[in-house]
Amino acid sequence: MSCKLRAGAAMVAVLALVLGGTAQAEAPADPTVMATTFADEFNAPAGTPVDGSKWQLETGDNVNNHERQYYTTSTSNAVHDGAGNLVITARRENPGNYQCWYGRCEYTSARLNTAGRFTQAYGRFEARMKLPRGKGMWPAFWMLGDNMGQVGWPQAGEIDIMENVGHLMNTVHGTLHGPGYSGSGGIGAAYNGPNFGDGFHTFAVDWAPNRITWYVDGNAYQTRTPADLGGRQWVFDHPFFLILNLAVGGYWPGDPDGSTVFPQQLVVDYVRVTTNSGGAPSGQITGLAGKCVDVANASTANGTPIQLHDCNGNAAQNWTIGGDGTIRALGKCLDVNNNGANDGAAVVLWDCHGGANQKWATPAAGDIVSISGNRCLDVTGNNPANGTRLQVWTCAGTANQKWNVPR
Known part of the structure; x- marks a missing residue:
């Protein structure tokens, strides 16, 4: 898989916010049970923008992966639908109003992150989503280390909870990226299941010290530990922030073709994070x-x-x-x-x-x-x-x- 980082001022601004980040969710009174530390149920009225107290919207293109979209802050690309979902929409633009690395941008979409708003080390990170479909679609639910501004990528670490390429709708991927195992050399596995564009499915990781397990609809399909890295550095020992995005094109999915129908939507029912404190000493x-x-x-x-x-x-x-x-x-x-x-x-x-x-x-x-x-x-x-x-x-x-x- 390819690195999903963007070049440009917008990403620099994100990194500057990471170190001072705070979260917004409260924990329940009983510290011996799983505590919810972050949740967005996306229950706002139709037309409501992304909740800025929980997420920020990045802007710009991504030359690193040769992606074709421009990320905007517009509600035409990210908005509540009034039915309990956040809808991230990739649109074909003709003519494009934004400048991308390859010229006039042919597509727009959205990318959200919680940098500066919520970070956490360890716990369960879960989203329920219905995926877009078609050649060139690249939806992802993933995390980056909150020390990005200090050490950069991949030293900060990346945990891909779910990625999909839209011409392979029955397969999702979970991957770790770190120093010496990044990009196409990431450590991960694929999960083969139903057509993930036909309905909602849950994608999650359980992250504990020296252990990360991936799930689809409650089914664990891989676990990674430092032993899987062949002596390379395990960098998943500090807080990370969340990212949701829908990319268009790029090295991995390839560009849209004549079979790709636009607009395409990544529909998100919820994002939830809990601690792993159940049964803790x-x-x-x-x-x-x-x-x-x-x-x-x-x-x-x-x-x-x-x-x-x-x-x-x-x-x-x-x-x-x-x-x-x-x-x-x-x-x-x-x-x-x-x-x-x-x-x-x-x-x-x-x-x-x-x-x-x-x-x-x-x-x-x-x-x-x-x-x-x-x-x-x-x-x-x-x-x-x-x-x-x-x-x-x-x-x-x-x-x-x-x-x-x-x-």
Whole structure:
């Protein structure tokens, strides 16, 4: 398969938003069950544009793949249909109003992503869709690493949940792209099933540390782990953002021909993301002087400080270590306040939203490391007194940064 990245200013703008991304969905109160972190059911009235709080619309063409479409922000290319669906429409333009790499653009379409709005590492990522058909159609539901702006592609990683080429309507593909296994060298497999243009079907991945499994209509058809990469780097260990698009033409599907009927539509019933926290380890997190990580006054208000306190077994000290990188208590998440990435940034309780400032690594060495700033959970001033606030600080391996975490 070919890389689906675009050249041009629009993609640069997307990448600039990635690092500051936040999510919009709330998690349920019970952190021991699967938590919905993102959902768009597309239930807006007919003619309503894409929800800008969840998605942004990219613009431009794609010379990298020799695709033929120009992506627009127009509701003629992406709009709610009033029947519970988002419809992404590829149209033939004659004459075209946009300039593409090959001249006047012959087609328009739409590409949506959640960069700057929602990112997540690990969980279940699912969409229910009906695919377009015809030579040259290339619909995709996929993800890119949120560090694209720092390391580029393919180092940031790409997870293709579903791709299809419209002249092969009974086959969809799931693929990983990373350093040394990108483009046509991606690691993946095909799923052969019914005609995916005849009705709606669900396409999903379950993503856990060092393991990704692909599904079509609930049927698992491949699982990939680092062992499949032949010693090459596994880069699927950090948050990714979502992308939905309908491309026209390109190296892989080929260009439309006389048999292709326009317009063509990718119809999306829903997109949903949940955590993998069901059955996750939970209990007390103990540290300096054998004391517990505690939510001050057992308050569930956003911004409540996290402190050190004598262990007492109450819910304010019962933490769930989620498979999505979150650490949860009282139905909310351990959060670095205001996305702080500097020494001394306060650690608080906050609504779970999937942002990088709520992602933590818990290595066997006993550190609890904030993904957003690569700093360790730290007892302020090395003070074991009850009520001492917790913060993030440069990891030093000291006693006030060592924790016993449920596993």
